[in-house]
Amino acid sequence: MPGNLSKYHSLLLNLKHDIPAGIATFLVAVPLSLGIALASGAPLFSGLITGIISGLLVAPLSGSVLGVSGAAAGLAVIVMTAIQQLGFNVFLLALVLAGLFQIMLGLLRAGVIAYYFPSSVINGMLSGIGIILFLKQIPHAIGYDRDYEGDITFFQPDNYSSLSELLHMLDFMSPGAVLIAFTSLLILLFWEHPALKKYLFFQSVPGVLVAVAAGIWGNKMLQAFYPELALGSSHLVMIPVMASATDFISQLHAPDFSALSHSRVYLTAVTLAVVASLETLLAVEAVDKLDPYKRKTPTNRELVVQGIGNISSGLIGGLPLTMVIVRSSFNIQSGAKTRAAGFIHGLLLLLTVIFIPGILHQIPLASLAAILLVVAYKLAKPTVFKTMYSAGLYHFVPFCATIVGLVFTDMLTGILIGLATALLSILLENHKTSLYFREMHIGNKIILRLAEHVSFLNKANIQQTLEQLPANSEVVIDATRSKYIDYDVFEIIQNFKREATLKNIKLTIENLRGYGTLAPVTNARPPTYDDQRLLTPAKVLKILKDGNENFVNNLKSNRNLLEQINDTRQGQFPIAIILSCMDSRTSAELIFDQGLGDVFSVRVAGNVINDDILGSMEFACKLAGSKLIVVLGHTHCGAIKGACAQVQLDHLTGLLDKIKPAIDAVSKEADGDNDKVQQVADKNVQLTVEQIRCQSPLLKAMLESREIGIVGAMYDIETGKVQFYSDIPA
Numbered sequence: 047m048p049g050n051l052s053k054y055h056s057l058l059l060n061l062k063h064d065i066p067a068g069i070a071t072f073l074v075a076v077p078l079s080l081g082i083a084l085a086s087g088a089p090l091f092s093g094l095i096t097g098i099i100s101g102l103l104v105a106p107l108s109g110s111v112l113g114v115s116g117a118a119a120g121l122a123v124i125v126m127t128a129i130q131q132l133g134f135n136v137f138l139l140a141l142v143l144a145g146l147f148q149i150m151l152g153l154l155r156a157g158v159i160a161y162y163f164p165s166s167v168i169n170g171m172l173s174g175i176g177i178i179l180f181l182k183q184i185p186h187a188i189g190y191d192r193d194y195e196g197d198i199t200f201f202q203p204d205n206y207s208s209l210s211e212l213l214h215m216l217d218f219m220s221p222g223a224v225l226i227a228f229t230s231l232l233i234l235l236f237w238e239h240p241a242l243k244k245y246l247f248f249q250s251v252p253g254v255l256v257a258v259a260a261g262i263w264g265n266k267m268l269q270a271f272y273p274e275l276a277l278g279s280s281h282l283v284m285i286p287v288m289a290s291a292t293d294f295i296s297q298l299h300a301p302d303f304s305a306l307s308h309s310r311v312y313l314t315a316v317t318l319a320v321v322a323s324l325e326t327l328l329a330v331e332a333v334d335k336l337d338p339y340k341r342k343t344p345t346n347r348e349l350v351v352q353g354i355g356n357i358s359s360g361l362i363g364g365l366p367l368t369m370v371i372v373r374s375s376f377n378i379q380s381g382a383k384t385r386a387a388g389f390i391h392g393l394l395l396l397l398t399v400i401f402i403p404g405i406l407h408q409i410p411l412a413s414l415a416a417i418l419l420v421v422a423y424k425l426a427k428p429t430v431f432k433t434m435y436s437a438g439l440y441h442f443v444p445f446c447a448t449i450v451g452l453v454f455t456d457m458l459t460g461i462l463i464g465l466a467t468a469l470l471s472i473l474l475e476n477h478k479t480s481l482y483f484r485e486m487h488i489g490n491k492i493i494l495r496l497a498e499h500v501s502f503l504n505k506a507n508i509q510q511t512l513e514q515l516p517a518n519s520e521v522v523i524d525a526t527r528s529k530y531i532d533y534d535v536f537e538i539i540q541n542f543k544r545e546a547t548l549k550n551i552k553l554t555i556e557n558l559r560g561y562g563t564l565a566p567v568t569n570a571r572p573p574t575y576d577d578q579r580l581l582t583p584a585k586v587l588k589i590l591k592d593g594n595e596n597f598v599n600n601l602k603s604n605r606n607l608l609e610q611i612n613d614t615r616q617g618q619f620p621i622a623i624i625l626s627c628m629d630s631r632t633s634a635e636l637i638f639d640q641g642l643g644d645v646f647s648v649r650v651a652g653n654v655i656n657d658d659i660l661g662s663m664e665f666a667c668k669l670a671g672s673k674l675i676v677v678l679g680h681t682h683c684g685a686i687k688g689a690c691a692q693v694q695l696d697h698l699t700g701l702l703d704k705i706k707p708a709i710d711a712v713s714k715e716a717d718g719d720n721d722k723v724q725q726v727a728d729k730n731v732q733l734t735v736e737q738i739r740c741q742s743p744l745l746k747a748m749l750e751s752r753e754i755g756i757v758g759a760m761y762d763i764e765t766g767k768v769q770f771y772s773d774i775p776a
Contacts, residue, residue, distance in 0.1 A: 060383035066252035067382035068390025070417075071114055072398075073258055074376055075391055076406055077283050077414055081195035082117040085203065086125040088134065088365055091286045091297040093117045094399055095364035101392010104355040104367065105385050110343040113333045114373040114388045115355060117365040119198045120325050120457030121318065125365060128314045134363075136311060138301035141360030143315035148323055148353030157345025160327040166441040166471075167464040168331045169434055170448025174460060175371055176425025177453055179418050181208045186415035187227035189220025191281050195411070199456040208453065222275035223412040226264045230257040230416035238420075252380060254417050261413030283409040285399065294400060299363030318356075321458060322368045326352050328461060329369035336378050376421050440475045444468035473503060491520040493600050496528045505534045512542045517549040522599045526557040526567050536561035556601050570603035572610055572643030578619040578671045583755030584774045586621045586674040593639035594768045605641045614643035621645060623666040625734070626678040627653045627685060631763050634678065638768075646672060652685030652730065653677055654704040655737045664744050667754050674754060675738060675745070678768070679731040680761040686727045708733050731758040732771065 075097050083093030100115035108115070128137045151157075178198050185193065192204045193211065200208050236242070237253025268276035288294045305311050330343045348369070355367050377387055398406060434445045448464025455463070492515060494508075515521055523539060525531065539558060546553040557567050573581075581589075596602055623646035624634040634640070634647045646666045648659055666672040679686075688698070689705035708730035712722060735758045739746050748754045755774040762769070 061386060062250065063381045063383045064387040065390060066250065066255070067377055067380035067387040069394065070252045070254035070380040071373055071377045071382075071387065071391040072394040073254060073409070074414065074417060074421075075114075075116060075373055075395065076285065076398075076409075077195040077411065078119075078370075078372065079117050079196075079395075080283070080285060081197065082119050082122055083365060084194045085119070085122040085197060086117075086365060087129050088125065089297065089299070089363070091399075092299075092363055092365050094285065094395060095298070095362060096359050096367045098392050098396045098399075099355055099359050099362075099364055100367050101389055101395060103358055103392075104351055105388030105392060107351045107354065108343075108385060108388075109347040109351070110330060110333060110369065110374075111339075111341050111385050112337055112374060112378050112382050112387070113329065113343065113348075113369045114377045114391065115326075115352070115367045116370045116373055117196075118322065118325055118368040118370060119196045121321060121366050121368070123199075123456070124314075124317060124321060128318075132305070132308075132310065132314065133302070135299060135302040136305040136308070137314070138299060138360045138363060139303060139305055140311045140314040141318060141364075141366055142301050142357050143312065144318035144322065144366065145353040145356030145358075145360060147315060147319035148356060149350050150353075151319070151323055152346045152349030152351075152353060155346050156323070157327065157347075157349050159324075160331050160345045163328060163331050163465070164441075164444060164468040164472075165335075166434065166437075166444040167448050167461065167468050168328065168335060169430060170445040170464050171328060171452065171461060172332050172335070172371065172375070173426040173430050173445070174449040174452030176422045177449060178208065179372065179422035180426070181212070181453070183415040183418045183422065185211055185215040186411045187223065187419065188215060189223025189277070189281055189412060190215035190218045191411050192218075195414070198452075200454045220275075220277065220281065220412075222265070222268050222272075222277050223281060223410065225268075225275070226261045226277070226410050227412040227416045229264055230261050230413040231419065233257045233260055234416060234420050254380065257417060258409055258413050261410040261416075262408045265408070265410050277410050277412070279407070281411055283406050283411065283414070285403050285406055287403050288400065297363070301360055318366050319353075322352065322356065322366050323349055324461075325368040325457070329371045329374060332371050333369065333374045333378070336375055338378075372418075372421070375425055376417075379421060379424055440471040444471050491522070491599075493522045493524065495524040495526075496531065498527055498529045500528060500531045500535050502532045502534050505532070505538065508535055509538050512538065512545075515549070515551060517551065520552045520554075521546065522554045522556065522601065523558065524556045524599075524601055525559065525564075526601070526604060528557075528559075528564055529566070530563050531558075531561050533561045554595075554599050554601075556596075556599075557604075567604040569609060570605050570641060572613045572641065573619045573621055575617075575619050575671075578621060578673070581621055581673050583673045583752070587755065587757065587770070587774050590622065590638045590640075590674070590676065591768075591770070594637060594766075596639040597637055598766045602639050603641070607642060610642040618643045618670065620666065620670060620672050622674040622676060623648065623663055623672050624676045624678055625650075625653050625655070625659065625663075626761075627651060627680055627683055629680060629683065629763075632678070632680045632761055634676075637678075637761060637766070646670070651698075651701055652683065652689065652705050653679055653734060654701065654730075655734050655741070656704075660738065660742050660745075663738065664742060667748055668744060672754070674774075675756045677731050677734045677738070677756075677758045678761055679727045679759070681724060681727070681763050683723070683727050686723055686730065690723055690726055705730055728760060728771075731760060734758070735771075 079093035079097045080090050083090045096117040104115045128140060132140065182197060193202045202211065206214050234253050234257050237248060237256065242248040265277050286297060326348060327345060330345055330348055334341065334343055352368065359365065359367055435442050444464055444467040447467035448460060451463030452460030543553060559565060621644060625648045626632050626634050628649045628651050634645060648662055650659065663675055685702065686705060689702040690709060693702060708726050711729050712725045735756055738756055739749065749756055757774065758771040760769050
C-alpha cells in the first residue's frame with residue numbers, strides 16, 4: 047500500500063479512538079484557554095483562537111502523534127507584561143516575529159537540546175504538574191472559582207497560594223458544586239473499570255462526556271427542585287457569544303506592523319521564542335514518554351511547526367502557543383491513537399464557538415475539576431515515585447527538586463531548579479564513581495581502571511584517591527579503555543609516579559598514551575611466521591612472564607577475537623606449548639594473557655607425560671615452530687593429593703601412578719601434609735621436565751642446539767602468580 051494511502055487508512059481505522067479523545071480534550075481545553083487568556087490580560091477570545099489554530103493547523107503538521115498544543119500558562123506573566131508595555135496589537139507583532147525565530151531555531155537544528163533533558167527532570171515535571179493540577183482543582187470541585195482555570199503558579203492572582211487557598215476555600219463551599227463534582231468523579235472512576243471496557247458502549251462513549259453531561263443535567267435538576275443549591279454563571283464555563291459572522295470577525299485582531307522599528311518588540315519576540323521553544327521541547331520529551339507506542343517526535347520539525355502556529359496566532363489575535371503537557375497527557379489518557387484527535391479538538395472549538403456557545407455555558411466548572419483530578423492522579427501516581435526512588439539518589443533528588451520547584455514557584459522556574467539539581471547530581475556522581483572505578487584485590491593491591499572519557503570533573507576524586515593510597519602497596523592504573531583523558535588528570539598521574547617512589551608503592555601504569563583525544567590501543571595479533579622465526583626461547587619466556595604480570599594485575603592485552611579468527615584461518619604459528627593440569631582454575635591462555643593462535647595448550651590431570659603428549663610436543667616444536675616447552679603445575683593440586691593418598695579408581699589409578707616417582711623422591715621429613723603435597727607438586731614438575739629431555743631424542747637435540755627451551759613452573763591459585771624454576775640464557 048502506498049505510503050500516503052497507508053497513513054490515511056491508519057487514521058480512519060483509529061477514528062473510533064480519536065473522536066472520543068478529541069471530544070474529551072476539547073471539553074478540557076475550553077476553560078483552560080479562557081483562563082490563560084484572562085491571566086495574560088488578553089481578550090478572552092484570544093485563548094480560543096490559540097486552541098483553534100493548534101488543532102486545525104499545528105496538529106496536522108506536527109511530527110508529534112499525540113501532542114496537543116494551546117495557550118501556555120507558563121507564558122502568562124511574560125505575555126501580560128508585554129501587553130501592558132506594548133499594547134495588544136504590538137504584542138501580536140512580537141508574537142509573529144517569535145514564530146519566525148522558532149522556525150529559524152528548527153532549521154538550525156536546535157531541537158537537539160531536547161535530548162539533553164534528564165529523564166529525572168521530565169518525570170519530575172509530569173508528576174509536579176499532576177500535583178499542581180490536583181491542588182488547583184480542589185477549590186473548583188467545591189465551588190470556589192476565584193482563581194482562573196489553567197493557573198500553575200504557586201502564588202495566585204487572588205493573593206493566596208496553592209496551599210493557603212485550600213483553607214480559604216472552605217468559607218465559600220458550595221454543596222451543589224460538591225455534589226456535581228462527586229457525581230462526575232464517580233462516573234469517571236466507574237467508566238475506567240476494566241470489567242466494563244469489554245463492552246462496546248463503554249469503549250465508544252467517553253466517560254468525560256458522560257461526566258460533563260451528568261454535571262449539566264445535575265445542575266438543571268438543582269435549578270428545578272433546589273434552586274438555592276444550583277450553580278450560577280460564575281461557576282459555569284463562560285465564553286464570548288457571537289450572534290453573527292460580523293461578531294466573530296470583530297473578535298480577531300491584527301498585529302501593528304508599524305512598530306517594526308521598536309527594539310522592545312524584538313526583545314519580547316526573542317523571549318517568547320526561547321521560552322515557548324523550551325516548554326515545547328520539554329513537553330515533547332514528556333509526551334513521548336507517555337506514548338504507549340513509544341513513538342519519537344522529530345524535535346526540529348516541531349520547532350518549525352510551532353513557529354508556523356505562532357505566526358498564524360499572531361496574525362489573527364491569538365496567544366503564544368506551545369505543546370501543552372496537561373492537554374497532551376489528557377489526550378493520551380483518553381485513548382487517542384493519532385494526531386486526528388488533536389485536529390478534532392480544534393475543529394470542535396471552532397464549531398462550538400460559532401454555532402452553539404450556549405451549550406458550553408451550561409458546563410459546571412466542578413465537573414471539569416473532577417476530570418482534571420483524575421488526570422492529575424494519573425500524572426503523579428505513587429508508582430512513579432517508587433520507580434524513581436529505586437533508580438537511585440542521583441535520579442530521585444532531581445526528580446523531587448523539580449516537583450518542589452514546580453509546586454512552589456512556576457513552570458519555568460521549577461524546570462530550571464530541576465535542571466540545576468540534575469547538573470549538580472551529575473557532578474557529584476562523576477566525583478564519586480562515574481568515570482573510573484576502584485577494585486580491591488588480594489592484600490594491598492589496588493587497581494584503578496580509567497573509563498573511556500576522563501574529564502576534569504574527575505580531577506578532584508582521582509587526586510583524593512591517589513593521595514590516600516597506603517605506602518608499600520601495589521597500584522595499577524589501567525588506561526586501556528580510555529579514549530580521552532583531560533590534561534589535568536594526566537598531570538595528576540604523572541605527579542603520582544614520583545610520589546609512589548617516595549611511598550614505596552609498586553606502580554604499574556598500563557596504556558597511558560598521553561592526554562586529550564587518544565589513539566586507540568593497538569590490538570594484539572597472533573604471531574606470524576616471521577614473528578615466530580625471529581623469537582628465541584628466552585624472548586618467549588619473557589612474553590609469558592609479562593603476560594602473567596598482566597593477569598596478576600587484572601590487565602589484559604587488547605584483543606579482537608573475531609580479528610584473530612581471521613588472522614589464523616590460513617595457518618598457526620604458536621610461540622610455545624604449555625603442559626598444564628586439567629584443573630578448571632589453570633587455563634594457560636588466561637594465566638599468560640594469550641589469545642587465539644598464540645600457544646599450544648596440553649592439559650591432563652597432574653601435568654604428567656606420556657607418548658601422546660610427547661608426540662604433540664614434537665609436532666609443536668619441530669613442525670609448527672614453537673620455541674618453548676612449559677610444564678606448569680599448580681598449588682593445591684587434586685591429582686597430587688590423590689596420588690599422595692594412594693587413591694584407586696579405575697583408569698585414574700594408572701594416571702596417578704605416574705606421579706609416584708615424585709612422591710618417592712620427596713623427603714618424608716616434610717612438615718605436615720600440605721607441605722608434602724606442595725613438595726611433591728614441585729618435584730613432579732621437575733621430573734616431568736627431565737622425562738621430556740630423556741624420552742624424546744628429537745626434543746633433546748633441539749634443546750642442545752638452543753632451538754627450543756624447556757622450563758618448569760608453578761602457578762599459585764591464590765595469587766595468580768607463576769614462578770618459573772629456571773631461566774633461559776638470552
